Amino acid sequence: MTTSWADSVANSASETVVSDKNSLRRPTRSTYVPPHLRSRPASDTPILSGPAPERISFNGTAGGSWSSMGGSGSGSGSGGTKPELGRHNQGYGYAGARRGGGAGGWNNRSGGWNRREREVNPFGDNDETDVTDQAFSEQENSGIKFDAYEDIPVETSGENVPPPVNTFAEIDLGELLNQNIRRCKYVKPTPVQRHAIPIILGGRDLMACAQTGSGKTAAFCFPIISGIMREQYVQRPRVARMIYPLALILSPTRELSCQIHEEAKKFSYQTGVKVVVAYGGAPINQQLRELERGVDILVATPGRLVDLLERARVSLQMIRYLALDEADRMLDMGFEPQIRKIVEQMDMPDHGMRQTMLFSATFPREIQRLASDFLSKYIFLAVGRVGSSTDLIVQRVEFVQESDKRSHLMDLLHAQRENGTHGKQTLTLVFVETKKGADSLEHWLCINGFPATTIHGDRTQQERELALRSFKSGKTPILVATDVAARGLDIPHVAHVVNFDLPNDIDDYVHRIGRTGRAGKTGLATAFFNESNLSLARSLAELMQEASQEVPVWLTRYASRASYGGSKNRRYGGGRFGGRDFRREGSLGRNLDHYGGGGVNSGSVYGVPGNYGGYAPGVASAWD
DNA sequence: AAAAAAC
Numbered sequence: 001m002t003t004s005w006a007d008s009v010a011n012s013a014s015e016t017v018v019s020d021k022n023s024l025r026r027p028t029r030s031t032y033v034p035p036h037l038r039s040r041p042a043s044d045t046p047i048l049s050g051p052a053p054e055r056i057s058f059n060g061t062a063g064g065s066w067s068s069m070g071g072s073g074s075g076s077g078s079g080g081t082k083p084e085l086g087r088h089n090q091g092y093g094y095a096g097a098r099r100g101g102g103a104g105g106w107n108n109r110s111g112g113w114n115r116r117e118r119e120v121n122p123f124g125d126n127d128e129t130d131v132t133d134q135a136f137s138e139q140e141n142s143g144i145k146f147d148a149y150e151d152i153p154v155e156t157s158g159e160n161v162p163p164p165v166n167t168f169a170e171i172d173l174g175e176l177l178n179q180n181i182r183r184c185k186y187v188k189p190t191p192v193q194r195h196a197i198p199i200i201l202g203g204r205d206l207m208a209c210a211q212t213g214s215g216k217t218a219a220f221c222f223p224i225i226s227g228i229m230r231e232q233y234v235q236r237p238r239v240a241r242m243i244y245p246l247a248l249i250l251s252p253t254r255e256l257s258c259q260i261h262e263e264a265k266k267f268s269y270q271t272g273v274k275v276v277v278a279y280g281g282a283p284i285n286q287q288l289r290e291l292e293r294g295v296d297i298l299v300a301t302p303g304r305l306v307d308l309l310e311r312a313r314v315s316l317q318m319i320r321y322l323a324l325d326e327a328d329r330m331l332d333m334g335f336e337p338q339i340r341k342i343v344e345q346m347d348m349p350d351h352g353m354r355q356t357m358l359f360s361a362t363f364p365r366e367i368q369r370l371a372s373d374f375l376s377k378y379i380f381l382a383v384g385r386v387g388s389s390t391d392l393i394v395q396r397v398e399f400v401q402e403s404d405k406r407s408h409l410m411d412l413l414h415a416q417r418e419n420g421t422h423g424k425q426t427l428t429l430v431f432v433e434t435k436k437g438a439d440s441l442e443h444w445l446c447i448n449g450f451p452a453t454t455i456h457g458d459r460t461q462q463e464r465e466l467a468l469r470s471f472k473s474g475k476t477p478i479l480v481a482t483d484v485a486a487r488g489l490d491i492p493h494v495a496h497v498v499n500f501d502l503p504n505d506i507d508d509y510v511h512r513i514g515r516t517g518r519a520g521k522t523g524l525a526t527a528f529f530n531e532s533n534l535s536l537a538r539s540l541a542e543l544m545q546e547a548s549q550e551v552p553v554w555l556t557r558y559a560s561r562a563s564y565g566g567s568k569n570r571r572y573g574g575g576r577f578g579g580r581d582f583r584r585e586g587s588l589g590r591n592l593d594h595y596g597g598g599g600v601n602s603g604s605v606y607g608v609p610g611n612y613g614g615y616a617p618g619v620a621s622a623w624d
Numbered sequence: 625a626a627a628a629a630a631c
Contacts, residue, residue, distance in 0.1 A: 252628065280630050303629035310630095334628060434626060457628060483627050504625090 122266045157581040158379035162198040173226045176271045190215035192383045205378035206357045209579035213518045220323045243291045243314045245298035247321035252329045254279040256488040261299045280304045281461030302338040316348035327358035328367045352376040362507040368582040380581035392517035395549040400528040425474035426495040433501035442480045452478035486512045499527035506539035
């Protein structure tokens with residue numbers, strides 16, 4: 001089947017009806033005009049000020065394809081009738097010109113760019129020929145078979161889940177976005193994209209469990225960008241020096257926010273949708289200037305956003321889309337208050353009136369429960385890994401006493417240096433527990449002839465970014481990191497992840513080793529285990545077993561003995577998925593308020609009864 | 625106990 005743009009409009013329209021009831025109850029929010037109200041007289045919607053003929057013109061083409069809209073010109077002549085619109089037409093410059101100036105109504109968002117500003121080409125090419133429609137459809141057609149994806153386990157739950165799509169063409173995100181997808185060399189959607197994009201385009205809230213590197217960022221960016229392009233005549237309030245983004249993407253680290261921003265800029269290139277990033281450790285005035293030039297999608301870390309909100313420079317009143325990346329981290333004890341403040345205590349529209357999307361590779365049940373506060377009739381989606389990235393990562397655990405760790409690491413690095421024949425640097429990412437430990441290990445490596453750098457929260461932002469660049473470039477092929485680098489960061493060519501100090505939480509381990517084995521490449525993950533990691537023994541052994549890794553006998557023994565953290569950390573008892581919907585565990589009717597229930601995935605297979613006390617019998621017996 | 629996130 002195909003999902004046309006018209007279909008998705010129909011879908012989202014039926015959703016909007018619901019949220020619109022709310023908006024009528026809340027006149028303060030009338031500044032946003034839902035699509036089906038846009039042709040009504042301006043008196044109903046005082047702040048709406050777009051010229052009516054253009055709205056009619058848009059409605060007239062609503063059933064058509066994006067490309068026909070862009071190409072037809074349709075004589076809507078959006079310039080001129082209103083000074084505001086004229087200014088923006090000018091502001092969009094090249095983008096507007098490329099659309100033949102005919103895309104009436106595409107370019108009148110008040111978040112437009114300043115005059116004369118030219119969008120930097122994030123692809124670093126000016127060659128338009130390699131993104132022809134023909135090349136795209138050839139790729140699409142030749143890629144119809146997705147056998148490689150057939151085996152990937154997918155679980156969805158919730159009401160009326162929109163069916164997945166197989167191609168980007170089917171999704172029909174719009175020609176401008178399609179061009180960028182081609183420029184990114186994406187041939188076909190990844191599994192999380194196949195499922196998540198129709199769900200988000202259908203206007204639904206989403207909790208998605210998918211490995212980083214599986215295309216999560218695009219999965220939420222595409223529909224957000226597409227949705228904003230589709231939102232005609234969103235007239236934002238005019239309050240002096242107040243900034244009104246339409247979408248908010250939050251992430252737990254500055255570097256991750258930067259990375260999302262970079263990606264989102266590619267996806268939105270020449271669409272007229274403006275993406276801006278705001279994070280701490282960098283001059284706020286510069287970020288404010290950038291914001292003042294107009295923003296549709298704001299990517300931010302929580303602290304800096306709270307700052308901007310408290311200064312009353314940013315308002316969340318117009319937020320239509322809220323995405324939390326690494327959502328389980330965003331809702332853990334350290335972040336939850338800030339997130340609640342942003343989402344519940346400022347001026348953001350309630351859930352149900354905005355669309356909320358939560359993404360993470362891991363989703364502990366207790367976090368799912370917290371997260372459900374932010375969601376409305378959401379769909380839960382769990383997607384296995386692309387090419388099962390655990391297959392691409394060889395995991396090793398070695399028993400290393402604290403005092404031997406350095407020399408053991410040295411041995412590994414020496415061996416690696418000798419084996420690493422290719423001119424290409426093999427990058428090694430070493431995780432430690434503390435910032436102090438990171439500094440001291442880096443220093444020790446350097447004086448022992450291994451060029452290393454470090455990234456952690458005690459370093460200045462400048463130092464952090466320099467360290468990351470230096471590592472990526474191979475100048476310092478060893479990066480010693482705290483958990484700041486554990487999540488989301490896409491660093492190509494990391495061949496080896498060393499857990500010099502193991503984390504206490506198995507989820508953190510999963511995120512850390514996920515820094516290697518990316519983009520179809522193989523990777524190695526080595527962990528140094530000793531008596532201080534006993535609480536991780538069971539979950540680690542299970543995870544490795546699950547990933548068909550060789551589990552050392554001594555670890556198996558520790559695992560079977562360990563009563564430590566036997567429930568909290570135990571969630572990989574044979575589950576094929578990255579997670580499962582906690583709502584479906586309600587029938588177990590027990591322990592919902594405690595860790596004692598066995599963790600998110602301990603149920604592993606639907607319908608397995610007797611999942612209590614953290615010991616899924618079928619699996620635990622293997623260790624007993 | 626540590627890490628991250630604002631000035």
